[in-house]
Structures are given as structure tokens and as C-alpha cells.
Amino acid sequence: MILSFARRLLTETDPRVLAKFAYNFGFKGMRSVELYKKRLKRGEHFPPFLFISVISSCNLRCQGCWVDVEAPSKHIALADMNRLIADAKKHGNSYFGILGGEPFLHPQLLDIFAAHSDCYFQVFTNGQMITGAVARELRRLGNVSPLISIEGGEIESDVRRGRLNVLSKTLAGLENCRRNRLIIGVATSVCQSNIELVSEAWLRKLIGMGVHYAWFHTYRVIGPKPAPHLALTPEQVRHVRRFIVQMRAKLPLAIVDAYWDDKGEALCPMATGVSHHISPYGDIEPCPVIQFAAESIHDRESLYETMNRSEFLRDFRETAARATRGCVVLERPDLVRDLVRKHGARDTTQRRAALAELAALEPRTSQYDPGNEIPEEHWMYRFAKKHWFFGFGAYT
Secondary structure, three states: OHHHHHHHHHHHOOHHHHHHHHHHHHHHHHHHHHHHHHHHHOOOOOOOEEEEEOEOOOOOOOOOOOOOOOOOOOEOOHHHHHHHHHHHHHOOOOEEEEEOOOHHHOOOHHHHHHHOOOOEEEEEEOOOOOOHHHHHHHHHHOOEEEEEEOOOOHHHHHHHHOOOOHHHHHHHHHHHHHHOOOOOEEEEEEOOOOHHHOOHHHHHHHHHOOOOEEEEEEOOOOOOOOOHHHOOOHHHHHHHHHHHHHHHOOOOOEEEOOOEOOOOOEOOHHHHOOEEEEOOOOEEEOOOOOOEEOEEOOOOOOHHHHHHOOHHHHHHHHHHHHHOOOOHHHHOHHHHHHHHHHHOOEEOOOOOOHHHHHHHOOOOOOOOOOOOOOOOOOHHHHHHHHHHOOOOOOOO
């Protein structure tokens, strides 16, 4: 599997793209986690991975979306992006997850990537804005991987994404990426309407389309229209986990997950402190689905100092880790409300209804399923997770 995957990367991707991935994401990404471990020993908290929603607007209207895509568009200015990325780089960070809305609607997105050739950017996108010209520029830059969201077949995609002909337009963007020899990912928010994509046949189809990694999220019941009927059952979540573990040892395709460690024990990236989120308005949030903040990127010149000193983020990490190894928003929305009130955190949405939405949520299960842990089978994933993506002492 490893040799087949390596052969795919060597023959299907541009040498510059592969070199940037190996150095900026691979080597420097591992180093950023090691620096994070050292910070923890000093009692400092600044995540090695930042997720930044650069714009609030989107061309789609997905079920269960928590972003104010229909409100007036707001995006983070180029100068602010350069400042916060530069500050993170000073402390060893090199990887940034870029979210939206639809990130490619940001008028200066490519300028951001160009300004930081020593970093690696993973763009969470619906792919429809990736024209041939955009894909060629991404190839020239070499430091960007598009993670393209596909939510099912033609009918399922139109229903889930709230528009017509969604899949064909998304696949056109994916093909532009393939022709320009980029490292390509496909993400799926697994729910009741598309769980058939959790199959070997689907992954083999992705390989045939030139996709190099897949990321299966489990659907989060959150936002103004949470659509609880789409949520997976605990049995289905176990099925997704078991499938990921098995396919990792079988197919020449990387499979990403953010919910389990090497032993199959659940974890939350926010609770471990490995990542936090910055909204299109510059608000510093615990994670993308928790739309409350006590601080902003505009509070201090140093993002590092702002996040390290944040009592709100610290309390959120510690409270979530004490309550569950899963998703605190799904399992204990009452604790989220209590923390928001305790710290006087502001609602960071334009709709100003996030607290009421939390109050309306029914507690439900998440990835935490004690007694049903499914450990990693492949030695490479087991080694990587043990050293660079685990609990970091959060649950001890």
C-alpha cells in the first residue's frame, strides 16, 4: 500500500507540488507539533494547526451549514491574514486550514498563498471556483492542496448542497486540479443521505479520478437549520471508523480523520489544543462549530499572545476534556452555554441566534463510544497518530 501510494504521488503530481508538500506540510508540520509539546511543558497554549475561515459567503446553500452565507459577505483582509500567519510562523507553525463559506470567493486568496511560500495551505472548498487558470496558479505556487467536498451522487448532492448540477460543477474543478498535477483531497460529511459513500468502490473511484486523500467527517447537528434527521447512529459511526481503519491498510490512498487516536480512543482536536478557529470577522473561536469568542485577532499585534492568554479558550479545552472525549457541542450543549455566559463571550454570527440555537439542541452521541474502540491496524498511521496527533495530556 505504501509503495503504491508513493508511486502515485511521484507519477501524478508536479515535482514542485510534491516537494512543497513533503517539506512544508510533512517535515515542518511534524516539527510544529514537537514545538507545541515543548510549549505545553512550559504551560503555554498556542495550537500547531490553525483553521481560518477567510470569507463568510458561499455559492451553495448546504443542509446544516452553520455559516451566515446569506448575510452580507465579510472576509479577512490580506494585511490581517499576512500578520497572523507571520506571527504563527514565528512559533513554528507551517500548516493552515482555509475554510469559508467558499474560500475561493475571497478576492485575494491566491495572494495569501503567494505571500507565504514557506507554509502549506489546505483549502476546504466545493471546487466550483477552481477554473483551469486557478489550478495552474496553484500548481505554480505548489503550497496548496484543494480538499474538495463531495456529498453524494447527482441527486443527493443537489439536495444536500441546495443548488442544481452541483456534482458536475464540482467534478469539473476536481478535473482541473488533476490536469495540473495537484495533490487532491475529497471530503465528505457523512450523514444518512450519503453513507453509501463509505465504501471501497467509492474510494477506488476517487483513485481513478486522481484523488490522493479522502477525509470523512461525521455530520454535526448544529447551526440555524441543524437537520437532526441526517445524524448518524452510534452503530453507523463505528462502521465509519472500522471502514477507515481497514481501507488505510488496503488502498493507495491516504484517509484522514480527526476524531480518534492510535488506540481508537475518541478525541476532540479543540480539547487537546491542537487546533482552534478564526472566523471571517477575526474572532478567535474554540472550533468552527462553536461560534462564540472572547478575543479577536485585532486585540493585540501578537496572535500568539492573544491565544496563549485566553481564559475562555483554556476553560473550554479543560471543561470539554473533563466532560467527554467526544464532541462537547453535541453531547453537552449545556456546558457550552455555561462557558459562554461565564466568560461573557459574544455571539460571532451575523444572525445573533447562536445561543438560542444551542438551547434548542437535544444532547446526542458523538464519536466517544467507550468499550468499542477500534485501534489503527496499519503501522504507519499508528506511529503518526501516536507521535503527532493524540491527546497531549488533555484527558489525564
